[in-house]
Each structure stands twice: as C-alpha cells, then as structure tokens.
Amino acid sequence: MGANGTNEAFVAFDRVQKSYDGETLVVKDLNLAIAKGEFLTMLGPSGSGKTTCLMMLAGFETATNGEILLDGKPINSVPPHKRGIGMVFQNYALFPHMTVAENLSFPLEVRKIGKSDREAKVKRALEMVQMGDFGGRRPAQLSGGQQQRVALARALVFEPELVLMDEPLGALDKQLREHMQFEIKHIADSLGITVVYVTHDQTEALTMSDRVAVFEDGRIQQLAPPDQLYEAPENSFVAQFIGENNSLEGVVEQINNKVAVVRLDSGDLIDTIPVNVSQVGERTRVSIRPERVEFIKDRLSPDAHTLKAEVLEFVYMGDIFRTRLRVAGKDDFIIKSRNAPDQVRLKPGQTIEIGWMPEDCRALDA
Amino acid sequence: MSDTTDAAGRIISADGRPLKSSLNRALRREKLRALALIAPLLIFVLITFIAPIADMLFRSVENDIVSNTMPRTVASLRDWDSTSGEVPGAGVFESAYFDLAVAAQKKLHSQLGTRLNYELTGMSSMFRRTGRRMDDVGEVYMDQFAALDQAWESPEVWAAMIGDADWLASEKAWAKAQNPGTPPPAFEVKEGAQAALPLTAALYKDFAAYLRLNDGDSPTQEEPWPVFYAALYTDLINRPDAATAFSGADAQRLQTSAAAVTNFEAVDYKAAFVKADDGWGQVNTWATIKAFSPKYTPGYFLNAVDMQKTPQGISAQPESQQIYILLFKRTLFLSLTIMFSCIALGYPVAWLLANLPARSANLLLILVLLPFWTSLLVRTSAWKVLLQQQGVINDTLVWIGLVNDTDRLVLINNQFGTIVAMTHILLPFMILPLYSVMKTIPPSYLRAAKSLGATNWTAFWRVYFPQSVPGIGAGSILVFILSIGYYITPELVGGTTGTFISNRIAYHISSSLNWGLAAALGTILLVVVLALYWAYDRIVGIDNVKLGG
Ligand SMILES: Nc1ncnc2c1ncn2[C@@H]1O[C@H](COP(=O)(O)OP(=O)(O)O)[C@@H](O)[C@H]1O
Ligand SMILES: [Mg+2]
Numbered sequence: 001m002g003a004n005g006t007n008e009a010f011v012a013f014d015r016v017q018k019s020y021d022g023e024t025l026v027v028k029d030l031n032l033a034i035a036k037g038e039f040l041t042m043l044g045p046s047g048s049g050k051t052t053c054l055m056m057l058a059g060f061e062t063a064t065n066g067e068i069l070l071d072g073k074p075i076n077s078v079p080p081h082k083r084g085i086g087m088v089f090q091n092y093a094l095f096p097h098m099t100v101a102e103n104l105s106f107p108l109e110v111r112k113i114g115k116s117d118r119e120a121k122v123k124r125a126l127e128m129v130q131m132g133d134f135g136g137r138r139p140a141q142l143s144g145g146q147q148q149r150v151a152l153a154r155a156l157v158f159e160p161e162l163v164l165m166d167e168p169l170g171a172l173d174k175q176l177r178e179h180m181q182f183e184i185k186h187i188a189d190s191l192g193i194t195v196v197y198v199t200h201d202q203t204e205a206l207t208m209s210d211r212v213a214v215f216e217d218g219r220i221q222q223l224a225p226p227d228q229l230y231e232a233p234e235n236s237f238v239a240q241f242i243g244e245n246n247s248l249e250g251v252v253e254q255i256n257n258k259v260a261v262v263r264l265d266s267g268d269l270i271d272t273i274p275v276n277v278s279q280v281g282e283r284t285r286v287s288i289r290p291e292r293v294e295f296i297k298d299r300l301s302p303d304a305h306t307l308k309a310e311v312l313e314f315v316y317m318g319d320i321f322r323t324r325l326r327v328a329g330k331d332d333f334i335i336k337s338r339n340a341p342d343q344v345r346l347k348p349g350q351t352i353e354i355g356w357m358p359e360d361c362r363a364l365d366a
Numbered sequence: 367m368s369d370t371t372d373a374a375g376r377i378i379s380a381d382g383r384p385l386k387s388s389l390n391r392a393l394r395r396e397k398l399r400a401l402a403l404i405a406p407l408l409i410f411v412l413i414t415f416i417a418p419i420a421d422m423l424f425r426s427v428e429n430d431i432v433s434n435t436m437p438r439t440v441a442s443l444r445d446w447d448s449t450s451g452e453v454p455g456a457g458v459f460e461s462a463y464f465d466l467a468v469a470a471q472k473k474l475h476s477q478l479g480t481r482l483n484y485e486l487t488g489m490s491s492m493f494r495r496t497g498r499r500m501d502d503v504g505e506v507y508m509d510q511f512a513a514l515d516q517a518w519e520s521p522e523v524w525a526a527m528i529g530d531a532d533w534l535a536s537e538k539a540w541a542k543a544q545n546p547g548t549p550p551p552a553f554e555v556k557e558g559a560q561a562a563l564p565l566t567a568a569l570y571k572d573f574a575a576y577l578r579l580n581d582g583d584s585p586t587q588e589e590p591w592p593v594f595y596a597a598l599y600t601d602l603i604n605r606p607d608a609a610t611a612f613s614g615a616d617a618q619r620l621q622t623s624a625a626a627v628t629n630f631e632a633v634d635y636k637a638a639f640v641k642a643d644d645g646w647g648q649v650n651t652w653a654t655i656k657a658f659s660p661k662y663t664p665g666y667f668l669n670a671v672d673m674q675k676t677p678q679g680i681s682a683q684p685e686s687q688q689i690y691i692l693l694f695k696r697t698l699f700l701s702l703t704i705m706f707s708c709i710a711l712g713y714p715v716a717w718l719l720a721n722l723p724a725r726s727a728n729l730l731l732i733l734v735l736l737p738f739w740t741s742l743l744v745r746t747s748a749w750k751v752l753l754q755q756q757g758v759i760n761d762t763l764v765w766i767g768l769v770n771d772t773d774r775l776v777l778i779n780n781q782f783g784t785i786v787a788m789t790h791i792l793l794p795f796m797i798l799p800l801y802s803v804m805k806t807i808p809p810s811y812l813r814a815a816k817s818l819g820a821t822n823w824t825a826f827w828r829v830y831f832p833q834s835v836p837g838i839g840a841g842s843i844l845v846f847i848l849s850i851g852y853y854i855t856p857e858l859v860g861g862t863t864g865t866f867i868s869n870r871i872a873y874h875i876s877s878s879l880n881w882g883l884a885a886a887l888g889t890i891l892l893v894v895v896l897a898l899y900w901a902y903d904r905i906v907g908i909d910n911v912k913l914g915g
Contacts, residue, residue, distance in 0.1 A: 060813050080816040081825075093814035097832045106828070107818035158819065 009033035009069070010194050011057065011162060016066035018052055018218075026052050028218040030066070034196065036161075039188055041197045043205040044215030045241070050198045053215075054164050057196065059083050070162070081110075086155035086163040086193075090170050092147045094139035100126070100150050101135035107158040125157040126150075128187060145176045152184065156191065163188070166198045181208050202242050206230065214238050231289075235276060236364045239287040246293070246333050248286045249366065252277050260363050262286055266328035270305045271358035276365040283366040290322075292360035293335040295352045296344065306355040309333065311346045321345060327354065419892070426885035429663035432655065435478045436465040440659040448653035448677045458652070459635040460600075467504060467593035468569060470497035472576055484880055485665065485674070486654045492645040499642040503633055504592025507599045510630050515619055524594070525586040527616045528563070528570045530554035537584055550577075550584040562611035566597040602627045653677030666886035690870070690887065694894070697867045700784060700856075701849040707789040708796035708845045709838060715793075716800035716837070721809070734797050742791065746858045749787040753777035753859070779861025787859045788849055795848060796841035803837030803912050836912035843902065843911060847895055867891060 011034040018027035027049045034040050042050040055061040057068060059080035067074050075083060095103050104122040113121070126132050129149035139147055148168060155163050168184070169177045185208045188195045199205055205212045206226040214221045214229065214237070222229060222238045233239035236247065250264035252274075260274040262284055270286065277284045294300050295309070312331055313324040320336050323346050327333040335354065337343055346352065372378050377385040401408075433440045438461035446454040469475040479493025511518040526534060533554040540550050553574035560567045573594075574585045602608060602624045609620035639646040657677050658665060665675045672688040673680055682688070715734065719727050737745055752758045755774045763769040777783060807830060815825035853868040860869070867887060874884035902908070 058813075058817055060816075080813070081819050081821055083817075084819070085817060087814065087817040089810050089814055091808065091810060093808070093810040095811060095814075095829055095833075106815070106820070110818065110820045110824055154818065 010036040012069040014067045016063045039195045039210045041205040041209035041212045048215040049218040086160035088155045088165040088168045090167045092151040125153040129153045162194045264328045272361040272363040284363040290334040290336040295354045300355040304355045306353045311350045422885045427662045430661045443656045463635045467500040470500045492643040496642040507595035558611040562608040563601040666882040670886040693867045705846045712796035719801045720804035781864040783859040784864035792845045795844045799840040800837040839911040
C-alpha cells in the first residue's frame with residue numbers, strides 16, 4: 001500500500017510550511033501523500049508539529065507556504081465546514097448541552113438531511129460503536145471510553161471519506177486504549193475510509209497503521225510501514241524513538257556496500273550494515289534491538305565479532321527476561337530473551353560474551 | 367481490628383461507642399470549628415443585613431404611635447361607632463384631653479400629628495395647634511385649687527402626697543449629694559394613693575419618669591403640670607372620700623378640696639377642643655384616629671400600592687395621588703431594558719475578552735474595569751455633559767446638520783438618559799460573569815462544530831451560545847437586581863420620567879420622614895425581586911447560573 005506521487009494521492013501535502021509567529025517554522029517543508037483508504041499515523045514527540053499538520057488539513061490553520069490537496073484539488077481557500085472531513089478531538093469535544101443522539105444528529109441537521117434519514121443514520125452509527133442504548137444520555141453521564149466511542153461515531157455519521165484523529169485515546173487507561181485501537185482500526189477498515197491519526201504513542205502507531213510518519217522538529221524523519229520502521233530505522237532518531245534500542249558509538253574502519261566494520265570508542269570491533277555512513281573514518285551510532293542480541297555461543301556464527309559484557313541487573317518480566325549489561329564502557333545495554341524452558345537466566349556479576357547477526361546491527365548517523 | 371456489633375446490631379467503633387455516634391461526634395467538632403471560623407462574618411451579616419431587613423419589615427406594619435401617645439382615647443373610642451355619623455361623646459374628649467396634655471408636655475403630639483397627616487391632611491397642624499392650648503385647660507383648675515390652698519402650687523407637696531415614703535427618703539439623699547452625673551431614684555407611688563387618686567397618680571408617675579429620663583431631674587423640683595389639677599378634680603369628683611387613704615396634712619388638704627370641687631367651675635373639654643381646632647368637631651377626624659389605633663396596620667402597604675384605608679374600608683387613592691404602581695411598573699420596565707442593553711453590549715465584549723490573546727485580553731479587561739476606578743458621580747456627570755441639550759452629542763449633531771439648532775434632542779432627564787447612564791454603569795457586572803463562563807468553553811467545541819459542517823453562525827448559535835447561557839443568566843440577575851434598587855443615577859439623570867421606585871423610597875426616608883411607607887415600598891420591592899428570582903428558577907433553573915468555572 002502507499003502512494004508514490006502526489007497526483008494520484010487522496011491527500012497530499014506539497015512543500016508545506018507553517019509558522020505561527022513569523023520567527024520559527026513549526027512545520028518545515030512537509031511532503032506527504034496519502035492514498036485513499038490508507039490508515040496513516042503521524043507519530044512524534046510532543047511539540048513536533050503533528051497537531052499543526054492536522055489543523056491545516058482540517059482548515060483551522062492556514063499553511064504559511066505550500067499547498068494541501070484533497071482529492072487532487074487545492075483546499076487552502078476552502079473553509080473548514082465545506083471540507084467534509086470528519087474529526088475526532090483529543091478531549092472529544094462532545095457538545096455538553098446535547099444528548100448523544102443530538103450530538104450525532106448535528107452534522108446531519110446542518111446538512112439538511114430529513115428527520116427519518118437522520119434517525120436511521122444516528123442509530124446505525126451508534127450501533128457501529130456499540131452505544132445503541134445511550135442515545136438519550138448527556139456526554140457528562142458517560143465514561144471516558146464511551147465518550148470516545150460517541151466522538152468516533154459523530155465523526156463518522158455523515159460518512160466523510162477522510163477522518164482525522166488527534167490523540168483520540170490519550171485520556172484512556174491502558175486496557176481500554178488497546179481495545180479501542182483495535183476497534184478503530186476495524187471500523188476504519190470495514191468502512192474503507194482514509195484516516196490520518198496523530199499519536200505520540202509508538203505502540204499505538206505500530207499496531208494500527210498502514211504507514212507511519214515519524215515527526216520530529218517539524219519534519220518527517222521516516223515514512224514507512226510499521227515493520228520497516230522498527231526493523232530498518234533510517235536514522236538514530238527513529239531508531240531511538242520506535243521501540244527499545246541499544247546504541248553504541250564509534251568510527252567506521254572498513255566499508256563495502258554490504259558491511260561496515262566499526263571500531264567502537266572502547267576499541268572493540270563490530271560488523272554492521274551501513275545505512276547512513278559511506279566512508280571510512282566517519283563517526284557513527286550503531287543501533288541493535290535488544291531482542292536480537294545473543295549470548296549463547298552456539299547460536300552465533302563462528303566468525304561473528306563478539307563483545308565482553310558484565311551482567312548488572314536481571315529483571316523477570318513474565319514473558320521475557322530483561323537483562324542490563326555493561327558493554328563497551330556503557331552500562332545501559334539491554335538484552336531481552338524469551339522465557340523458554342531452555343533459556344538461561346543470567347546473574348548479576350556474571351561475565352558473558354554477546355554478539356549478533358551483522359544484518360541486525362545498523363550503522364546510523366552519529 | 368475486625369468490626370464488632372452491639373446487641374442491636376450496630377457497628378461499634380474502636381472506643382466502644384456505636385460507630386454512628388462516634389462519627390457524629392467527630393463531625394460535630396469539625397462543624398463547630400467551621401462555625402467558629404465564619405462566626406465574625408455571620409455576626410456581621412446578622413447585624414448589618416438581616417437585622418435592618420427585619421426592622422424594615424417590621425416598620426412597614428408598625429403603628430404603635432397612636433396607641434402609645436393616646437392610650438386613654440384609643441380605649442374610650444372602642445365603643446364609638448365611626449359609621450354613626452356623630453362625633454364621640456364627652457368621655458372621649460376627656461380622655462383625649464388627658465392624653466394630649468401629657469403628649470404636649472412631652473412634645474410628642476406633633477409626631478403623632480405628622481403620622482396621622484399621612485392618612486388625613488390637616489391632622490398635623492390640628493395637633494400642633496391643640497397641643498399649645500392644652501395647658502390653658504389645666505390652668506382653669508389649677509387657679510381654683512391654688513385659690514383654695516397655696517400648698518397645691520408646691521412641687522414638694524405633690525411629691526410627698528403621691529410619692530412613696532422610701533422613695534422620698536432616697537430622693538432627699540440624692541438631692542443632698544448634688545451629684546450631677548447620677549439620675550434621681552426611680553419614682554414609686556405611695557400605697558393607697560394609686561387606688562384613691564388613680565388618674566392623678568398615673569399621670570404623676572408618667573411625669574416623674576419623663577423628668578428622670580430626659581432631664582435627670584426630680585419631680586420635687588419641677589412645677590407640676592397643669593393637667594394634674596384637672597386629673598385631681600376628676601378623681602375627687604369620682605371619689606369624694608379619697609382623703610381617707612392619706613394621713614396628716616395631705617389628708618387635711620384633700621378633705622377640704624374634695625368638699626370644694628363640687629362648686630368648682632368645670633371645663634367643657636369638647637368645647638375647648640373644638641375651639642382649639644374645628645377639626646375635632648368632625649367625624650372624619652375621630653374615624654381616622656380610630657382606624658389607625660391598632661398597633662399594626664396595613665395602611666403603609668395600601669398606600670404603597672395606591673390604595674388607602676379609610677374609616678369606610680379599603681379604597682383606591684384619588685387618581686391624582688396614584689403614583690407608586692406607575693413607579694413600580696416603570697422600575698421593572700427600565701430595569702429590564704437596561705438588562706437587555708447590557709446583554710446586547712456586553713456579550714460581544716465578553717466574547718472578545720475570552721478569545722483574544724492573553725495580552726490584548728488583559729488590556730481590554732482593564733478598560734472594562736476602568737469605570738470602577740472612577741466615582742459613580744463622575745461617570746454620571748460625564749453623561750450629563752454628553753447628553754444635555756447644549757452637550758457634546760447635540761452640538762455634534764447640530765454641527766453635522768442632522769438636527770436643527772432650534773430642536774435639539776432631549777437625551778437626558780428622561781428615561782433615555784437613565785437607560786444610557788445605567789447601562790454604562792452596570793455593564794461590567796454583565797461582562798465579568800459572561801467572560802468567566804466563556805473562558806471555560808474550550809475553542810475545540812467551535813472547531814468540532816465546523817468540522818461537522820456547521821457554518822460560523824450555526825456553530826456559534828447551536829454550540830457556543832447555549833453554553834454561554836449560564837453567564838447571561840448570572841449577569842442578568844446581577845444587573846437586574848442592582849438596577850431595580852438603583853437610586854443615584856436615576857436621581858441625577860432621570861428627570862421626572864426616568865426615576866425609579868428607590869428615589870421615592872429615598873424621598874420618604876430623608877425628606878418626608880414617612881419611614882413606614884418607605885419600609886412598605888422597600889418590602890414590596892424585595893418581594894418582587896424574590897418572586898422574579900423564583901420565576902427565573904422555575905423557567906431557567908438556578909443551576910444554570912454560573913459565575914465561572
Ligand atoms: N496556536 C499556536 N500559536 C503559536 N504556537 C503554536 C500554536 N499551536 C502550536 N504552537 C507551537 O507549534 C509547535 C507544534 O505544536 P503542535 O502542532 O501542537 O505539536 P504536537 O501536536 O506535535 O504536540 C509547538 O512548539 C507549539 O508551541
Ligand atoms: Mg498535539
């Protein structure tokens with residue numbers, strides 16, 4: 001999935017810039033094409049400009065520069081209420097003086113849809129989010145999760161093709177959030193709508209999205225499907241931001257197009273895949289996922305480079321063991337191993353040898 | 367510790383008492399502490415707010431001046447039928463004489479006249495004129511008693527005759543001490559004197575108490591009031607054997623006097639009264655006194671709604687004197703107009719305040735509050751300067767040519783002036799609650815409405831406005847209640863057509879001194895406000911009023 005050119009995209013940001021105060025750019029040169037039916041997530045730390053992008057798309061902020069296209073047509077001058085984009089707000093923004101049914105009926109009323117039609121659609125939308133019995137209640141009489149469902153139903157009831165969601169699950173507890181993630185994804189898929197979803201929670205982004213755009217400082221750092229994002233981060237920021245990550249610093253000693261040998265600052269040598277390095281002598285930050293680290297000799301290839309490590313801490317987490325090591329002079333190196341019958345439980349103070357497949361170790365920007 | 371229960375199945379707390387009473391005890395301590403904290407405020411409110419209101423409510427029906435000043439007359443009038451068309455008999459005039467003679471000595475008769483004048487014009491001057499004549503009547507008897515025995519003119523003789531021996535002794539000690547700060551001892555009537563000379567003793571007691579309270583004087587040094595001689599005459603005629611209750615010189619003197627009074631020239635009280643003022647010969651005068659002799663009267667309230675209590679019953683005031691209903695209606699109408707003007711002008715300002723960036727909002731807020739920094743009088747006077755016929759607005763209009771110099775607009779000293787000036791003065795009371803409510807409405811509601819397809823107007827009207835209604839409610843109640851009792855501004859810029867009921871209340875309190883009517887008007891105003899408040903609660907719901915949050 002994924003669109004390649006702006007011309008066939010359903011939503012396209014074309015070199016969009018945004019500044020609120022005329023001094024700093026909050027969004028810097030944003031180019032993004034979203035295909036019809038795609039579930040795209042904007043992921044990034046707070047303040048990275050995600051909401052601003054969404055607001056520009058919804059029409060509540062104007063792009064300082066560049067163009068936003070919806071279905072091929074520029075929408076910079078279309079007022080928000082004519083864009084026909086559904087939106088779920090972080091605090092839900094359910095109208096407190098209206099009942100749930102009135103809230104849902106509101107977008108239909110302003111579209112001058114007849115009463116019986118309206119009632120049928122409201123009923124269908126409420127049933128879709130399993131809130132069929134709550135039409136007569138006020139938002140204040142609902143729990144957070146129920147309000148969330150109503151907000152979702154309201155954004156969908158007028159059958160928009162594009163729905164924007166700004167951290168819609170931010171206020172829910174973990175269990176409910178996971179449940180709703182699944183449900184939102186399910187509804188989006190079954191309706192075939194295009195969703196632009198904003199979150200700062202990487203798990204949420206990975207589990208729900210077709211593609212994830214990682215934002216930092218007003219720029220997209222990487223735009224890729226979740227598995228690629230996790231397994232093949234393109235730079236140190238993405239590697240650090242998505243999932244747990246071990247990083248070691250050093251200098252490129254040898255390089256060909258498949259392997260780069262890196263001498264770490266401690267003097268040890270390791271094999272890596274060159275991602276953001278191209279010549280000998282360049283400084284690099286090497287990234288290895290904790291679950292890809294091996295410490296049992298016979299599971300490693302015989303010619304693999306290994307490093308000495310001292311066990312500092314062992315944490316039993318049920319399904320996995322999480323062990324903290326001192327490696328190459330740094331004592332925040334984490335390894336994760338599955339809790340299997342034949343798994344070794346390391347003890348603090350123990351000294352071991354660790355290694356990994358060269359393709360799991362990526363040499364990124366310093 | 368596991369919970370234990372007593373025989374009745376109640377849960378017992380750790381110290382062995384039932385849990386419920388333990389809890390109550392703990393809560394009571396907290397309640398007491400809370401009460402102690404607010405006690406100063408509570409006392410302050412009671413003294414400065416509740417007490418005056420209670421006093422006002424009381425004053426609006428209180429009417430004990432008639433029965434206090436003329437107790438004997440009120441008692442004698444009880445048997446008189448005011449619809450008979452005839453002036454009451456000689457007995458009533460005799461009672462009226464003793465009452466009025468005492469009242470005139472105490473200078474209370476003119477107050478009574480003023481009070482009765484509210485009900486019947488002419489009463490005030492009648493009482494003043496009659497009061498001056500009362501001594502003449504007593505002196506007729508005084509001269510005859512004095513001719514009989516010089517001793518009747520001596521204050522000491524009177525004091526010794528009616529005063530108790532113990533009182534007399536302590537009075538002597540007091541006179542000797544010559545201590546100017548201390549009042550004389552309280553007067554005591556001699557045993558027997560009360561029964562033998564009831565009227566005289568009663569009047570004398572009154573006299574002694576009055577002297578002691580007002581001048582700090584003893585009756586032994588003050589000339590007896592002339593009315594005592596009339597009273598003594600009456601008592602001796604009624605009880606010729608009165609002397610038997612006395613001893614020594616007193617008995618002797620009374621004996622002689624009792625024998626002589628039958629030959630005294632008697633006074634015709636009725637003739638004396640009518641001679642002092644014709645009014646006493648009219649039935650209406652007496653009917654009014656009788657009608658207002660009860661201790662409590664609905665008269666003030668009737669006056670406050672343009673009615674009156676006449677001897678014939680309750681009736682409407684003459685058309686020319688009907689004013690209060692009109693004023694109440696006008697006060698309500700102007701207050702409502704001012705309230706709606708405040709909503710119309712204040713709503714956009716509050717909206718701006720709530721939606722501008724913080725810095726400009728603060729500046730605007732200062733501008734809104736600025737009027738509070740200047741005196742109310744200055745603001746009102748500024749409107750005078752602007753609105754008068756030779757004022758800025760008229761000058762400008764004439765200069766532009768919109769208005770002819772000869773027919774300049776009358777913008778002040780009428781209802782328009784009151785509405786303009788009061789809307790200006792009360793505007794902050796509308797803006798502030800509106801602002802604090804609007805501040806709590808997140809902008810995301812408007813955005814949500816627009817994202818759902820609503821135009822700016824629909825989003826405002828269907829989503830924003832309903833949520834700001836509690837602010838409108840709070841502001842309206844504030845402005846309405848403030849304006850319904852407003853007084854200074856209408857007084858200054860209202861002329862005759864733009865004044866409020868409060869101006870009339872102020873007039874009765876400070877100029878006409880008819881406090882009862884002022885209290886009745888105030889009470890009605892209070893009831894109207896409470897009724898409107900109740901109606902508001904029924905229609906809008908008082909929970910729908912928010913001052914913020
Ligand atoms: N209305 C605004 N006025 C000025 N600055 C803003 C406004 N909204 C957001 N910003 C700034 O723009 C940056 C990006 O904000 P935002 O888009 O809300 O980030 P995110 O949603 O990723 O947390 C932040 O530095 C924030 O302070
Ligand atoms: Mg945000």
